[in-house]
Amino acid sequence: MTKLLELQGVSKTYGKNTVALSEINFSVNEGEFVSVIGPSGAGKSTLLRCINRMIDSTSGEINFDGQAVQKLNKKALRQFRTKIGMIFQHYNLVDRLTVFENVLHGRLGYKSTLAGAFGFYTDEEKRQALELLSILGLESQVYKRCDQLSGGQKQRVGIARALVQKPKLLLCDEPIASLDPNASKVIMDYLQTICKSMGITVMVNLHQVDVALKYSDRVIGISKGEVVYQGDPRFMKEEEIHHIYGSEAGELIFNLSEESHYVG
Amino acid sequence: MLDNFFLRKRLKLSLLIVLILAITYGAILIAEYDIIKGFTSIPEAFVWGVQNFYPDANAFSRLPNILNKLIETVLISVASASTAAILAFLFAILGSHTTRINGFFASISRLFATLFRNIDVAVWSMILLFSFGQSALTGYFALFFVSFGFLTRAFTETIDEVSNDSVEALRATGASYISTITNAVVPSSAPQLISWLLFMIETNIRSATLVGILTGTGIGFLFDLYYKSLDYHSASLVVIMVVIAILALEALSNFIRRVIL
Amino acid sequence: MKDLSTKDIIKPLKTEKKIKVKPFSKAGLVIRLTLIALAGLTIYGFITFDYKNITFFEALAGSLTNFRVMFTEAHFNHFTFSEALYQVLITLCLALLTTIIGAIISLFLGLFAAQNLSSPLLSNSIKNVIAIIRAVPTVLWVLIFAVSAGLGSVAAVIGMTFHSVGYLVKAYSEAFEELDHGVIEALQAGGANWWQIVWQAVIPSTLTYLVSWTFLRFEINFAAAIAMGAAAGAGGIGFDLFMASNFYLDLREAGVITFFILAVAILLEIIAVRLKKYLKTAQ
Numbered sequence: 001m002t003k004l005l006e007l008q009g010v011s012k013t014y015g016k017n018t019v020a021l022s023e024i025n026f027s028v029n030e031g032e033f034v035s036v037i038g039p040s041g042a043g044k045s046t047l048l049r050c051i052n053r054m055i056d057s058t059s060g061e062i063n064f065d066g067q068a069v070q071k072l073n074k075k076a077l078r079q080f081r082t083k084i085g086m087i088f089q090h091y092n093l094v095d096r097l098t099v100f101e102n103v104l105h106g107r108l109g110y111k112s113t114l115a116g117a118f119g120f121y122t123d124e125e126k127r128q129a130l131e132l133l134s135i136l137g138l139e140s141q142v143y144k145r146c147d148q149l150s151g152g153q154k155q156r157v158g159i160a161r162a163l164v165q166k167p168k169l170l171l172c173d174e175p176i177a178s179l180d181p182n183a184s185k186v187i188m189d190y191l192q193t194i195c196k197s198m199g200i201t202v203m204v205n206l207h208q209v210d211v212a213l214k215y216s217d218r219v220i221g222i223s224k225g226e227v228v229y230q231g232d233p234r235f236m237k238e239e240e241i242h243h244i245y246g247s248e249a250g251e252l253i254f255n256l257s258e259e260s261h262y263v264g
Numbered sequence: 265m266l267d268n269f270f271l272r273k274r275l276k277l278s279l280l281i282v283l284i285l286a287i288t289y290g291a292i293l294i295a296e297y298d299i300i301k302g303f304t305s306i307p308e309a310f311v312w313g314v315q316n317f318y319p320d321a322n323a324f325s326r327l328p329n330i331l332n333k334l335i336e337t338v339l340i341s342v343a344s345a346s347t348a349a350i351l352a353f354l355f356a357i358l359g360s361h362t363t364r365i366n367g368f369f370a371s372i373s374r375l376f377a378t379l380f381r382n383i384d385v386a387v388w389s390m391i392l393l394f395s396f397g398q399s400a401l402t403g404y405f406a407l408f409f410v411s412f413g414f415l416t417r418a419f420t421e422t423i424d425e426v427s428n429d430s431v432e433a434l435r436a437t438g439a440s441y442i443s444t445i446t447n448a449v450v451p452s453s454a455p456q457l458i459s460w461l462l463f464m465i466e467t468n469i470r471s472a473t474l475v476g477i478l479t480g481t482g483i484g485f486l487f488d489l490y491y492k493s494l495d496y497h498s499a500s501l502v503v504i505m506v507v508i509a510i511l512a513l514e515a516l517s518n519f520i521r522r523v524i525l
Numbered sequence: 526m527k528d529l530s531t532k533d534i535i536k537p538l539k540t541e542k543k544i545k546v547k548p549f550s551k552a553g554l555v556i557r558l559t560l561i562a563l564a565g566l567t568i569y570g571f572i573t574f575d576y577k578n579i580t581f582f583e584a585l586a587g588s589l590t591n592f593r594v595m596f597t598e599a600h601f602n603h604f605t606f607s608e609a610l611y612q613v614l615i616t617l618c619l620a621l622l623t624t625i626i627g628a629i630i631s632l633f634l635g636l637f638a639a640q641n642l643s644s645p646l647l648s649n650s651i652k653n654v655i656a657i658i659r660a661v662p663t664v665l666w667v668l669i670f671a672v673s674a675g676l677g678s679v680a681a682v683i684g685m686t687f688h689s690v691g692y693l694v695k696a697y698s699e700a701f702e703e704l705d706h707g708v709i710e711a712l713q714a715g716g717a718n719w720w721q722i723v724w725q726a727v728i729p730s731t732l733t734y735l736v737s738w739t740f741l742r743f744e745i746n747f748a749a750a751i752a753m754g755a756a757a758g759a760g761g762i763g764f765d766l767f768m769a770s771n772f773y774l775d776l777r778e779a780g781v782i783t784f785f786i787l788a789v790a791i792l793l794e795i796i797a798v799r800l801k802k803y804l805k806t807a808q
Contacts (some may be wrong), residue, residue, distance in 0.1 A: 111439075342570060391592070465706060
């Protein structure tokens with residue numbers, strides 16, 4: 001297995017005393033489905049955003065596909081970001097534009113400033129976008145404005161926008177946190193398919209432990225900015241979950257049995 | 265306890281009313297405002313208005329001239345608001361939290377907006393009168409400066425409100441700064457920005473009348489001319505035409521807003 | 526448009542047509558037409574303006590020099606610092622009186638103009654009259670009143686009040702209309718009469734909006750009071766500015782007065798921001 005992404009001693013501090021991440025070490029192999037779990041405020045979002053440098057880490061090394069991420073200059077950074085698709089909790093679509101336009105936004109990283117500014121897309125790009133939309137079951141929504149879609153549909157547009165980039169890695173920041181159980185299952189299934197049949201590496205932040213256990217090849221547990229667990233979900237023990245979530249654990253177990261019948 | 269709560273509440277309210285009354289009384293003394301005259305002047309003005317303030321045949325003969333100046337005033341209002349909007353958009357991009365390049369430009373943008381917004385249009389026109397004299401440019405620039413200050417603030421707030429999330433998504437795809445603005449910020453904020461621009465044009469027409477009186481240009485000058493020569497019939501026609509222009513513009517703006525928002 | 530399938534979209538490709546990214550939308554069309562119309566009017570305006578033989582760049586350079594002189598060499602010639610301060614106070618008082626009188630009148634008219642508190646006929650007639658009052662620029666109201674009341678603070682306050690009322694009734698009535706219908710219904714069900722509902726439910730629950738709109742109007746009235754001092758002889762700092770710039774032609778004094786006005790206006794804006802924040806947290 002080749003390593004696609006490697007983090008060594010990555011830390012992020014805000015101001016002088018607020019530590020968001022401290023000494024994070026892990027690596028992700030090509031084609032892997034990795035979940036990051038942990039309580040709110042543990043630093044999951046910061047971690048994901050450090051990988052594609054939406055947030056600059058304070059120290060440590062991040063290597064992606066043979067590139068030292070922190071050393072990239074502005075132009076190289078743009079090029080590097082095209083290789084990583086990102087999916088957001090709140091979908092982050094331009095609501096007033098059509099589904100089609102939003103998906104094509106995924107191609108902007110490949111364009112010169114001028115072509116990007118005026119939104120000139122090639123027929124090839126348009127065809128790819130349409131193909132992805134039909135794979136994601138959105139062929140009848142192509143010309144709809146995004147504010148007319150349901151949450152699950154919006155997230156699928158978000159996925160299409162990320163896939164049209166032809167990424168090697170998909171970073172998903174709480175992709176199902178704002179969705180109902182049915183839509184959540186649909187989205188997680190799509191992510192799994194993308195990983196297994198398209199061979200795209202997927203890294204997902206989740207706060208539903210049961211979902212993480214069900215879908216991932218590997219689980220990374222984060223608490224207070226530190227990695228406290230790494231391993232195969234099949235062998236994950238209840239104490240380890242308790243360890244990640246600390247005092248929230250009691251509540252969590254309740255959630256586990258509550259939710260499992262929806263997604264399971 | 266409960267009685268106490270309501271008592272305190274009533275006491276607070278009474279204190280507030282007394283305070284407002286005291287401030288009002290102080291203001292009356294300082295501004296040398298004559299309360300009795302204030303009350304009697306309203307019916308007097310009404311009676312005078314009914315007897316004198318309506319257009320007669322002579323006034324209607326001046327209509328072409330009035331319309332001419334009214335069109336000029338509308339054009340100045342549109343031109344100043346539109347050109348100011350372009351500049352304000354650039355400053356708003358620099359000043360908004362979502363799209364700013366760095367803190368320095370953001371502070372400069374906010375400083376400019378505050379300065380230009382808080383110097384009233386009357387002040388600008390008197391300053392500009394020194395060099396631009398009684399030309400249309402005096403009014404244009406006075407309205408331009410105020411529009412620029414107001415629109416920069418309104419645009420900045422709109423961009424902050426509307427486009428935070430999608431800007432993040434586009435930056436994550438590797439899109440360039442300019443692409444991010446044209447593909448995310450512009451489409452999400454355009455309708456609101458246009459709505460503000462239309463509002464600014466309406467405001468400018470009202471202000472243009474004032475500027476005209478101060479600088480001797482446009483429709484304001486014409487009103488002042490008739491007013492000072494005691495030709496109230498013609499002056500009233502000017503007022504009626506201004507009202508019609510503003511109401512028509514308001515109706516048009518409301519129609520545009522309904523479709524685009 | 527709704528039920529286009531991928532096939533329909535891809536089909537035209539074979540005939541070598543471009544794939545459309547954006548469907549036709551009425552909103553898009555109106556936005557474009559509006560922008561084109563504004564651009565056209567702006568250009569037409571610049572062509573037809575009455576420039577009165579002004580050489581643009583000369584005048585612009587002159588203005589810049591004037592600005593420099595005004596703001597870097599500002600000092601008093603005809604007034605003292607304390608006199609100017611007192612004149613600012615007079616302007617503030619004119620604005621204050623206008624705002625208070627306007628707010629009281631607007632509160633009642635606003636209640637009658639709110640659709641959920643009034644009859645459609647009354648509401649619509651008040652709103653229409655108010656729209657016309659609002660359309661008349663403040664300075665014209667003041668000058669019209671000045672004919673019978675004479676130039677001075679009375680005409681200024683009454684004239685400015687008209688426009689304030691036009692503005693506040695609109696703002697207040699819209700705030701009242703946004704009130705949750707359930708609140709009124711609950712009190713009606715308890716047998717409360719109209720005035721009781723107004724005092725116990727409508728005003729307390731919209732107070733935040735009322736106060737911030739009123740203060741915003743106070744800021745506008747301060748600017749208007751300056752303008753009325755200059756254009757309608759209402760006294761205060763605006764009149765001094767008018768004298769300094771149009772009568773004495775004294776740039777430096779105009780500069781120092783502008784600084785005074787700017788300082789007060791910024792102070793008011795800071796107070797407004799604080800007030801808004803305070804009201805938000807107090808609720």
